[in-house]
Amino acid sequence: MERITAHYLIETPYEVAKAAMVLAGEQSSGTFVETPGETLELKQRFGAKIENIEILESVNQPAIPGPSTSFGKYHRAKISVSWSLENFGFNLPVMLSTLQGNLYEITQFTGLKLMDIDFPNSFVSHFRGPKFGIKGTRELTAVPTGRPLIGTIIKPSIGMDVETTATLVKTLLEAGIDFIKDDELMGSAANSPFDKRVNAIMKVIQNHADSTGKKVMYAFNISDEMDAMQRNYDKVVERGGTCAMISINSVGLSATKKICDRGSLAIHAHRNGWGMLNRHPLLGIEFKAYQKIWRLAGVDQIHVNGIQNKFWESDESVVRSIEACRESLNKGFEVLPVVSSGQWGGQAFETYRQTKTTDLLYMAGGGIMAHPSGPAGGVAAIQQAWQGAIQGWDMETTADHHKEFAQSVAKFGKIK
Structure with a gap:
């Protein structure tokens, strides 16, 4: 299946790759604890995938309030995550809940901004778009x-x-x-x-x-x-x-x-x-x-x-x-x-x-x-x-x- 890819700017006190994995899991098939129904086959079909990570600078203070940590540094990065169209079809509200939704509340992030979205042509073509x-x-x-x-x-x-x-x-x-x-x-x-x-x-x-x-x-x-x-x-x-x-x-x-x-x-x-x-x-x-x-x-x-x-x-x-x-x-x-x-x-x-x-x-x-x-x-x-x-x-x-x-x-x- 074709995929939609979202590009984010993030800040996290944790290891960037692990924070990205939390985002991908929380916004697809996973949750805070492993569940019996989340089989390997299910994750391969419906799980979000981390497509790219670009590490940026680290800073001493968080961009927005977050959990108290002893890590001392807050790491910024650009990450790209993709989802199969099977997850939401042509449902724009569910797509938006997937690409944004609860991820702004995830503990691992002290900064997160959705920067861009890449849509496959088949997805865009489903919509009429602006008539005038x-x-x-x-x-x-x-x-x-x-x-x-x-x-x-x-x-x-x-x-x-x-x-x-x-x-x-x-x-x-x-x-x-x-x-x-x-x-x-x-x-x-x-x-x-x-x-x-x-x-x-x-x-x-x-x-x-x-x-x-x-x-x-x-x-x-x-x-x-x-x-x-x-x-x-x-x-x-x-x-x-x-x-x-x-x-x-x-x-x-x-x-x-x-x-x-x-x-x-x-x-x-x-x-x-x-x-x-x-x-x-x-x-x-x-x-x-x-x-x-x-x-x-x-x-x-x-x-x-x-x-x-x-x-x-x-x-x-x-x-x-x-x-x-x-x-x-x-x-x-x-x-x-x-x-x-x-x-x-x-x-x-x-x-x-x-x-x-x-x-x-x-x-x-x-x-x-x-x-x-x-x-x-x-x-x-x-x-x-x-x-x-x-x-x-x-x-x-x-x-x-x-x-x-x-x-x-x-x-x-x-x-x-």
Whole structure:
């Protein structure tokens, strides 16, 4: 049988090979004590295998709290472990329980991070993957190749009523925006019930599409319990919407896949909660592995943070995340990286220099909404910034040529 291989970065006070054996046994046929049913034949067929061990440095202090030991040193290593597809078939939740699951709680580890996953083609081919991805999102928004999609988030995140939100959407449409989304904090608030918000916003979007031929994509946050998510999804389809947003860490893998499998809407995957999965360098999951799981589930767009962002993540990590989304997983498995978090036009230059791609959804909330000339000026400024970046101009040259971008520099260029 073909096998799935997971690559980990680990830290252990024990001998690395023995700690790796504990991981392999605990996450397949073994447990803390030998049992009568664990025959040699069973272990050969269903047991996990250690494929590779690369010893790294040793340190004096553990990365995370662990058991008290007298060993004195904590050893770091890269290890690769594989499982037969027979162990879980095409069941993504069970696969994830196998590759992650209880191993974060195993006594032998004072650090463990899932760095990457290798899937055989037969496994990947079982899943449809993203239905729309980069190409489909461009088609739905009528944004040609050669430039990123420019998007924004409704701000304030929560608190505006339906009518005020619809008026703001109208302003953004007239400014030339490509994409708008609910904030992840907005579900069905007291003064902005989901159905009423969809009705009001889609009326504005459809009127604009009828007069201009451009139908802007709006990602409505349908995140909820499963039955309510299905109803929310149906409502967006009924009103002619093209996109739904899901807080994937909140609703879970099975619920996300269920929604993706319906196939009528592009699915915008918001990864809020990402920091608790990744922020520690020796705990959790690396984005390269994370995005592969959600691509299998079928999301079309996924957040990657942004260059010079307002959060903790380094530029190097953001660039790796964008590159991971661009790596081929299987034919048709394209996913659109969503650049966000404290973005304005000023980061376009470094984003383009480091990634050399325009296959991005470039999202700015405050960078558009708080522009000195209002949202219309904010949209224009980001469009101008990306034009300048693609032409090879620097920030100063672009500001000299474009008033709206110069206003952005004056306001946002001072903000770290």
